[in-house]
Amino acid sequence: MVEDKHTSGKAGRGMFADKAGKPLPLAMQYDYTNFYFGSGNDPFDMLGPFDEWWKDAEPAGYYLYGLPMQGEPGTRVDIRNTKTGKIHKNLLNFASYNYLGLSYRPEVKEAVVKAVEIYGNGASGSPILSGSMEVHVELSEQLARFKNKEAVLLFPTGYSVNVGVIAGLMRSGDLIVADQYAHASLVDGMILSKATSRFFRHNKVEDLERKLKKFTGKKLVLVEGVYSMDGDVAVLPDIVDVCKRYGARILIDEAHSTFIYGQNGRGVAEHFGLEDEIDLHVGTFSKSLGGQGGFLAGSQQLINYLRGFSRSRFFSCGLSPVVTAGILKALEIFEEEPQLREGLWSNVIYMQKLLREAGVPIGQSESQVIPILIQDDARIFEIGEELLRQGIYLNPVQYPAVPKHKSRFRMSISSTHSRQELSEGAKIISKVLERYGICPSQPDTITSKRG
Ligand SMILES: Cc1ncc(COP(=O)(O)O)c(C=O)c1O
Known part of the structure; x- marks a missing residue:
């Protein structure tokens, strides 16, 4: 087990107990945060102490993540427990983001197979150079029509949309204010932009107002449509009201609400009738459409500008044409089958x-x-394993995805x-x-x- 001198934490052997007063296993007395900062001059200084702890933590089943699925992310899945090597069969899957089951629809698979015959596997270039194919153009146009916006910019992941768009637009000396529960990709965009970054208490507009009020200059506010770890919705009418009063632009990340909320499935902004009040509309293909990648929808001027300044897009390979063709087909099915959303x-x-x-x-x-709030960082992995044994696949979520002591299972229906x-x-x-x-x-x- 790691010695205290190696870490920034003060944990000693047997010092900590769980909520029930049971002493925590040694492996659980440390977590990743104990290995973030360390003394010494070698960037590898933390590797040894981390490894010593990891040798205890991994076989004990802490951080039991990334358990390999043996097939498509359907409602029943076979999962390999990497701790025991056992394959748990026919588990009820509440862990995948495949909200509309579109990742494995036969029509989507067929479109993917056709595209691979035409384009091969990868885009083999940045989207501003050789990595744009006709299928990308078609998806951008279809999405712009669907979102009722002038234009759309495609990105290789949802993460890279937020990083590229925020850092592409905001500069040192500007102000960005994000909801405290904003996704890591929004936070990383703030950091990369070098703008002054502030957070307002979750959905508390009075706090947002306090932060905007004090500042003169360029202001951008970041919110999500549906919050990814709590499943609640942004109080958008109040947020729009405050932003208008203080001249702040708004970015809404609708990763978990596009194709689900609003009369036409355009998201929470549509749900509240506020689409024209929002300046930057972000969505992902990795959730409801069951693919991979992301997009920004907005005015033609905005897209023209960001095409040249979103470094996470143009210094990265374009979205795979194969995946793009699958997304295009998924979008078509989504629009033809409103019963998917009704069923959800x-x-x-x-x-x-x-x-x-x-x-x-x-x-x-x-x-x-749907979060299943466990709030016991020590036992959540043990509970997760018991759920596996009882026939349920759910993923534990811990710090830093949620605050410490707010651990939960994140259920997807x-x-x-x-x-x-x-x-x-x-x-x-x-x-x-x-x-x-x-x-x-x-x-x-x-x-x-x-x-
Ligand atoms: C709110 C939010 N934004 C962005 C992302 C990143 O999307 P992607 O997984 O497509 O990169 C996620 C992923 O879970 C998310 O929850």
């Missing part, structure tokens, strides 16, 4: 009701993103889950959480253990 909403309402009735703590979620799968899932989850004292006593409905 009906599932969300059903599942939220089941979980709330069983006393599962799901916070303020209003959407298909899909339109493709059947009612039977949802009720089975809710029963197993509440029963497992009951054993850990997180849920009240449940009716005894689970009989068999899965392997």
Whole structure:
């Protein structure tokens, strides 16, 4: 086990206990934050101490992430537990962002296969050089039409949209104010821009106002449509009101709300009738459309400018034409089948009701993103493994994705889950959480253990 002298933390052996007073295993007395800063002159100085801790933490099952899935991200999946080597079969999958089941639709697969015959695999160049193909142009045009905006810029990932757009627009001496729960890609964009960065308390417009009021100069406000770790929605009408009063531009990241919210699925901005009040509309292809990549939609002038200043786009290879063709087909299906979205909403309402009735703590979620609040950083991996054994695949989320002591499972509901799968899932989850004292006593409905 690591010695204290190696780390910035003060943890000694056996010092910490979990909420129930049980002493924490040694591996759990440290976390990644203990290995961030260290003395010495070699950038590799932290590798040794980290490795010593990791040798304890990994086999103990802490940070049990990235468990390989054996097939497509459907509602039932086979998952390899990297700690035990065992493949857990036919688990109920509540971990994938495939909200509309579009990643594996046969028509999407067919479009992907056709595109690979035409274009091969990669774009083999930056989108401003040789990496733009006809399929990229077609997707940009279709998206601009769908989003009802003059133009769209495609990026290789949703992450790179935020980094490239924010740093492409804002400079040292400007002010960026983000909701405190803003995604890491928004935060990294703030850092890269070198603008003065501030955060306002989650959805608290009075705090946003305080931060905007004090500043004279260029101002940009960053919010999400649906918050990725809590599933609640931005209080957009109030945010727009404050931003207008103080002359701030607004970027909305609709990674989890495009194709879900609004009458036509254009997102939370459409839902509130505020699309024209928002200056920068960000979306991803990695969630509802089941692909990869992201986009910015806005005015033609904005897109023309950022095409030349979004370094995360033009210093990176273009989106794979194969994936692009799959996204194009997914968009077409989405527009032809409103029942996908209707099915998702009906599932969300059903599942939220089941979980709330069983006393599962799901916070303020209003959407298909449902946090299951464990708030015990020490035991969440143990609970996650028990869920695997009982037939459920859910991912633990810990610091830095959420604040310390706010650990949770991040559940995703899909339109493709059947009612039977949802009720089975809710029963197993509440029963497992009951054993850990997180849920009240449940009716005894689970009989068999899965392997
Ligand atoms: C709000 C938000 N923005 C951006 C991203 C990054 O998107 P991508 O995974 O497509 O890079 C995510 C990813 O989860 C997200 O939740």
